Amino acid sequence: MIQVGNRLITKREDVGFQIGTRVPGFAGSGPAVDAFAAQIQDARLALARNGDPSCDSLGPWPAYGDQRQTMMLGEKCFVAHAPYDEKRRVWDVVPAAVGTF
Numbered sequence: 145m146i147q148v149g150n151r152l153i154t155k156r157e158d159v160g161f162q163i164g165t166r167v168p169g170f171a172g173s174g175p176a177v178d179a180f181a182a183q184i185q186d187a188r189l190a191l192a193r194n195g196d197p198s199c200d201s202l203g204p205w206p207a208y209g210d211q212r213q214t215m216m217l218g219e220k221c222f223v224a225h226a227p228y229d230e231k232r233r234v235w236d237v238v239p240a241a242v243g244t245f
Contacts, residue, residue, distance in 0.1 A: 162188050176219050183221060 160166030161181045187197040187205065198205045202221055206213040212226040226232075 158184070161185070180217075180219065184217070 161184045164181065164185060166177075166181065183199075183202045186199040186201045190199040191197040196205070197215075202215075204223070205215050206223060208214065212229065212232075214224050214227050216222050216224050216227060
């Protein structure tokens with residue numbers, strides 16, 4: 145989930161922020177929400193233009209790799225190294241064949 149102001153944005157709710165069609169009563173309103181929407185739209189456009197979501201309004205967005213650098217989105221956006229790594233490690237014990245078709 146993404147927190148902007150006092151509002152938590154859950155999966156799929158972010159689409160309105162990405163394409164600029166959010167409903168204020170549903171997605172929140174105010175300067176923090178507007179700034180977040182602008183950052184997400186800038187990153188999406190940068191990704192479409194050159195394959196890298198880094199942009200002036202958001203800053204550098206490193207590629208996900210061995211260090212598991214992840215852009216944390218919200219009222220304050222920042223890069224975290226291996227966030228939620230303890231939870232992610234739960235999947236290390238799942239055999240590779242599980243879930244393959």
